[in-house]
Structure formats: structure tokens, C-alpha cells
């Protein structure tokens with residue numbers, strides 16, 4: 014390089030040996046450029062100032078230019094954009110592009126041509142205006158337009174045109190950067206469409222971040238969950254539902270985190286408390302590969318669908334006329350009930366009811382009246398059953414009833430009685446007062462059938478037997494049950510009469526102390542002498558009296574009879590023994606028992622020490638409940654309490670400790686097998702030790718022989734009661750025993 018030039022370059026801060034940076038080139042280029050552009054005079058001045066010849070200047074310019082071009086084309090190649098240089102008349106000076114094949118016209122056909130040579134209207138007009146605007150404003154101008162690329166595909170372009178300081182042959186020049194924005198615009202359009210669709214969707218769409226906080230929710234969420242979107246952003250999903258509900262259970266999250274998606278139905282309460290059924294689709298998504306997972310939840314309100322599905326289900330399984338379960342549902346329930354009883358020790362019963370005389374009513378008064386009668390019957394029967402029972406209409410005038418959890422046949426008889434009772438009052442249908450009864454057949458399961466068909470058939474057979482025997486009757490499939498049911502019924506009726514009449518009396522069984530052999534008390538036992546039938550066992554009639562609600566008057570009768578007897582003994586000059594009275598657990602739970610006992614004792618002036626109550630261990634006494642208050646009141650009065658039939662119920666030690674019990678009566682069943690069954694011996698011994706540790710006396714019941722007596726004495730039992738010492742006897746018998754004992758005592 015020319016020495017002088019080097020010097021001049023240095024003056025300008027340029028180092029000709031090294032490749033100058035962009036800015037330095039720019040400065041120099043524009044200097045040279047300016048010189049060329051202005052006038053010959055200027056160029057000359059520059060040549061002079063740089064002390065170089067015209068040729069050298071020319072060469073330098075070319076070199077700089079080509080070096081700059083190389084740089085420019087390198088830049089252009091690095092970018093996807095196309096760069097056009099034009100002069101102010103629209104003539105193309107240069108084109109830079111890394112993909113010339115994309116150009117509408119090949120580069121060599123562009124350079125040196127004007128826009129008119131290349132384009133037609135309307136593009137030509139568009140570009141012309143762009144150029145004019147850029148030149149006039151001196152600022153960057155931008156347009157977007159469509160035109161085919163080199164392959165003939167219609168593409169979308171964005172052009173930015175800016176006038177440059179650089180002049181070409183004295184003309185102003187412009188730079189245009191053109192970018193293919195087809196894909197971007199498509200993506201944007203798609204984005205807009207998606208956003209529009211999301212906000213117009215009837216499905217609720219909620220997006221959660223990795224911390225499961227809501228980052229976005231569409232307007233549908235507002236209407237489904239009745240919340241404002243602005244108020245839920247940044248919060249957990251629970252803001253969408255009421256306090257007690259949770260939109261997604263932990264189990265669902267676990268599935269999501271392992272499998273990436275979950276769907277299912279959830280029932281929630283909205284924040285305002287209304288219930289709503291939702292169908293959820295939840296997906297775990299990774300928005301970008303380096304971003305933590307997000308969750309997209311689609312919520313569909315299926316409350317109505319749910320309701321209509323339920324309604325459909327109801328229609329399919331219920332009788333349109335009465336609203337009761339129909340044959341299909343009945344069959345299903347019977348199957349389930351049968352399966353349950355096969356697993357447990359309880360029985361169930363199937364009642365098959367057919368209305369008597371229904372056909373006559375239907376034929377004479379018309380179907381409408383018949384229908385309304387069936388509805389009335391359904392309503393009345395429904396009122397007599399428990400919620401767990403299934404009353405169904407099989408069709409016509411046939412109804413069925415499934416009852417589970419039966420422990421005793423008596424329960425069925427009571428229910429039968431109730432069902433028959435339901436037909437006693439006439440049914441009012443419009444202006445008619447209609448009377449109808451039902452013939453009822455009963456099969457007990459699992460005994461009367463192992464399949465539903467068998468059970469239905471047997472109940473049906475029993476129903477026909479009931480019809481044949483004169484309507485308004487019931488029959489069990491097993492004949493024996495029908496008989497015992499009738500006798501139960503009969504006994505119950507008899508009890509009512511017995512209380513009013515004079516059929517009850519008391520007997521007394523003596524209790525002896527083992528150590529002294531003395532008579533220390535008696536147990537009052539109730540007897541019923543039924544006219545024409547003889548003596549009936551208390552084990553038969555006491556449970557019936559309990560069920561028939563007669564135990565309270567019966568118990569009161571016993572207590573009063575005992576008091577009268579004590580007074581009678583006293584008046585006869587006999588020192589009365591302590592009398593143990595059995596107390597039913599049903600009496601114990603009635604408030605005011607203790608008060609009525611107190612007033613009874615006061616009325617007869619009987620000392621509380623002469624009375625003992627025997628309660629069964631099945632009464633679980635909880636502090637604060639009625640039984641507790643009653644027992645507490647009784648012990649306060651000085652009345653002693655004994656646990657009867659110990660070992661047959663489910664007594665817990667806690668229960669025993671809770672109350673001041675004076676004695677514990679070992680049940681007859683354990684005493685019976687003493688010396689036969691080692692287990693029973695161990696139980697009796699343990700019971701005696703246990704009672705003693707609680708400060709209670711033991712009384713062995715049902716002692717029938719001397720071996721038992723000897724064992725009990727050796728084991729440390731306090732008292733005995735049983736046939737070996739004395740059977741239950743009349744009050745006079747007890748008086749004789751007492752007198753004999755007194756005489757023996759005084760004789761000693």
C-alpha cells in the first residue's frame with residue numbers, strides 16, 4: 014500500500030495492515046463514498062488529502078467495496094432474510110440472500126432492473142408507495158404482502174425499507190429487508206384461533222403450573238364453578254370448590270404423575286354450596302423441553318347428564334304407577350340379600366302379597382280407580398316398612414317385600430301383623446271408600462331356597478295357600494312356621510287378657526349361703542297360669558311381653574306383688590328374706606323407674622334392704638344414659654344389684670366395674686356341666702375369682718346335685734340356688750322353711 018495512504022489511514026485512526034472493524038470501515042467507506050458521490054472536485058480534494066492518485070483511489074474503493082461485499086454477503090447468508098439495495102428510482106443495485114431460489118425472480122435478473130421491469134400491479138403500486146414513503150419520511154417503512162416465491166408457492170412477506178445515507182452515482186439509495194413470515198403468521202393465526210376457541214369453549218379449561226397453581230382459566234370455568242377467573246389465578250384447585258370438597262383426590266394426582274393423564278367423574282360442591290358433577294380430563298404437559306411440567310384440565314359440567322342418566326335408570330328400575338322398585342330391581346335386591354344372608358347367620362324373608370278382590374274393584378269401577386287404589390296401597394305399605402326393606406310392585410296387584418336381618422320368627426309375625434293391619438282401614442279413592450285385604454305368602458331365606466327363582470316360587474306357592482284358606486291370611490312356605498306364628502299371635506293376645514285378669518302369680522326360689530347353710534334370700538319368679546292351657550314358661554312369655562310393649566305393666570305388677578308378699582310375711586310374724594326381682598333391660602331404659610320403685614317401697618313401708626334387682630349383663634350401661642340414672646337411683650336407695658345369667662352375654666369388665674354390683678349369678682349352663690366339662694370348671698373358678706376381685710359375691714344358679722355343690726364350695730362360691738336346695742315354691746312354702754330354720758336356730 015502506498016506509504017502516504019497508510020499515513021492518511023492512520024490519521025483517520027485506521028490500520029491498513031489489520032482488518033478494520035465494521036465501524037471503521039463504515040467511516041472510511043462513507044468518506045470515500047462521499048468523495049465519489051459529491052463531485053469530481055470533492056474526489057479530487059480527497060485524493061489530494063490522502064495524497065493518492067486517482068487510480069489508486071479507484072483501486073482502494075474497489076477493494077474496500079469488495080471486502081465490504083464479502084462481509085455483507087456473509088451477513089446475508091447468516092440470516093434468513095433477503096436484502097435488497099435500490100436507488101431512489103427503484104432500480105435494484107444489489108440483492109443479498111442465502112436462498113436465491115426463494116426469490117420470485119433470480120438475482121441476476123433483478124440487479125440493474127427497476128421495479129417496473131419486474132412487478133405488475135398491484136404489487137408494483139404497493140412497492141412504489143413504500144419507496145416513496147421511505148424517501149419522503151426518511152424513516153423506516155414497513156408493509157406486508159403476499160406473492161409467489163421462486164417455486165411458485167404463494168407466501169407472505171414482510172418488507173422493511175429504509176433510506177440510506179449512501180448514494181449511488183449521486184442518487185439516494187434504500188435498503189429493504191424482506192422476510193418470509195408465512196409460517197410465523199400461520200402460527201400466529203393458529204394461536205389466535207386457539208385462544209378464540211379456548212375462550213369460546215363450553216368446556217372449562219384450567220392450566221396449572223408445576224406447583225399446581227392456576228395460571229390460566231377460560232370463561233367457561235367461571236360459569237361452571239361460579240368463580241371469577243381473576244380471583245382464582247395463582248391459587249390451588251380448591252378455590253374452585255366448596256370447603257369440604259376437593260377437585261382432585263391425591264390418588265388422581267398420583268396417576269397423573271406416573272401416567273401423565275387422568276380422567277374421571279367427580280362430584281363437588283361449588284363455592285356457593287350447590288353440588289355439581291364434573292367430567293375431568295387432566296393431562297400433564299411439558300410446554301418446552303426445559304420447562305417444568307404443567308397440567309391442563311378440561312372440565313365438563315355433566316350435572317344435567319347425570320341427573321337425566323339417573324332419571325333414566327330410575328325409569329328402568331321403578332314402577333311407573335307407584336314409583337316402587339319394579340321386578341328388575343326387586344330381583345337384583347333379592348339376589349344381593351340372599352348373598353348377604355349366606356355369609357351371615359341372619360335370615361331374610363320374602364313376602365309375596367296379592368290383593369284380595371282387586372279384580373272386582375278394577376272391573377266394576379274402572380282401571381283409573383284400580384290404578385289409584387294400587388298407588389294408595391303402595392303408599393300405605395311403604396309407611397309400615399323400614400328404609401332398608403325393599404317393597405316392590407311385580408305387576409298387577411302383586412307386591413313383594415324383602416326384609417333382611419331377621420333374628421327370630423316372631424319378628425316376621427309382627428311384621429305380618431303390621432302389613433295386615435295396614436289394610437284394615439279403607440282406602441279413599443275419589444268419592445269411593447274401598448276395602449281390600451292381602452293374601453301373603455312368606456319364604457324364609459336361605460332356608461326356603463338357595464336361588465331367587467326358588468324363593469319367589471315358594472313365596473308365591475305360600476301366597477296361593479293363604480288365598481285358598483280364605484283370603485286376608487298369611488302362610489309360610491314351611492308349614493310348621495305358620496303354626497308357631499299363629500301360636501305366638503295367640504299368646505300375645507292372651508297376655509293382654511292375663512294382665513287384666515288374675516292369671517299371674519309369683520313363686521320364690523330359696524338361695525342358701527354355702528358357708529353357713531342358711532337361707533339368705535329368695536328369687537321371685539313369675540308364673541302364668543293360662544285358663545285352658547295350663548302353666549306357660551316365663552322364657553316364652555317374657556320375650557313376647559317385651560315385644561308387645563307389655564313388660565312395663567308386667568314388671569310393675571311383679572314388684573307390687575313382692576311388696577305385698579313381704580308385708581304379708583311380716584304380718585304373719587315371719588322375718589322376710591331378701592327378695593331378688595328380675596328386671597328386664599327394656600324396663601331399665603325407661604326414665605323414672607327408680608322413682609316409681611321408691612314410691613312403691615314407701616307406700617308399702619318396705620325397706621330397700623329387702624329388695625335386690627337382677628339385671629342381665631347385656632345392658633351396657635353408659636354413664637349419663639337412662640339405665641345408668643335408674644341403677645344409680647336404685648343403689649342410692651340401698652337396693653342391691655345382681656348380674657343375672659353371667660357368662661351368656663357380652664359383659665365387659667369395664668361394664669362391671671362401672672357400677673356397684675353386689676353379686677354375680679353364674680349361669681345355669683356352666684353349673685350344669687361342672688365335673689363333665691373342664692372348660693366349664695375353669696370358667697366357674699375364674700368367675701368366682703373375678704367377682705371377688707371386684708368385691709362381689711357369687712351365686713351359682715341351677716345347682717342340681719351334690720357333686721356340683723361340693724365343687725362350688727371348694728371353689729369358694731358364696732351362695733347357691735337350685736333344685737338340689739329348693740325348687741321355686743309358694744310364699745307359704747318359703748314361710749315354712751323360714752319358720753323351720755328359726756326353730757332350729759333357737760333350738761340350738
Ligand code: C2E
Pocket residue numbers: 522537538539550551552555568571594595596597627657658681714715716717734735736737741
Ligand atoms: P332366671 O332369672 O335365671 O331364673 C332362674 C331360672 O332357673 C328359673 O326359671 C328357675 O326355675 C330355673 N331354675 C332354678 N333352679 C334350677 C335348677 O336347679 N335346674 C334347672 N334346670 N332350672 C333351675 P324360670 O322360672 O322358668 O324363669 C326363667 C327366666 O324368666 C328367668 O331366668 C328370668 O330371666 C325370667 N323371669 C322369671 N320371672 C321374671 C320376672 O318376674 N320378671 C322378668 N323380667 N323376668 C322373669
Ligand code: MG
Pocket residue numbers: 536595627657
Ligand atoms: Mg333371675
Ligand code: MG
Pocket residue numbers: 657658678680681714
Ligand atoms: Mg339366671
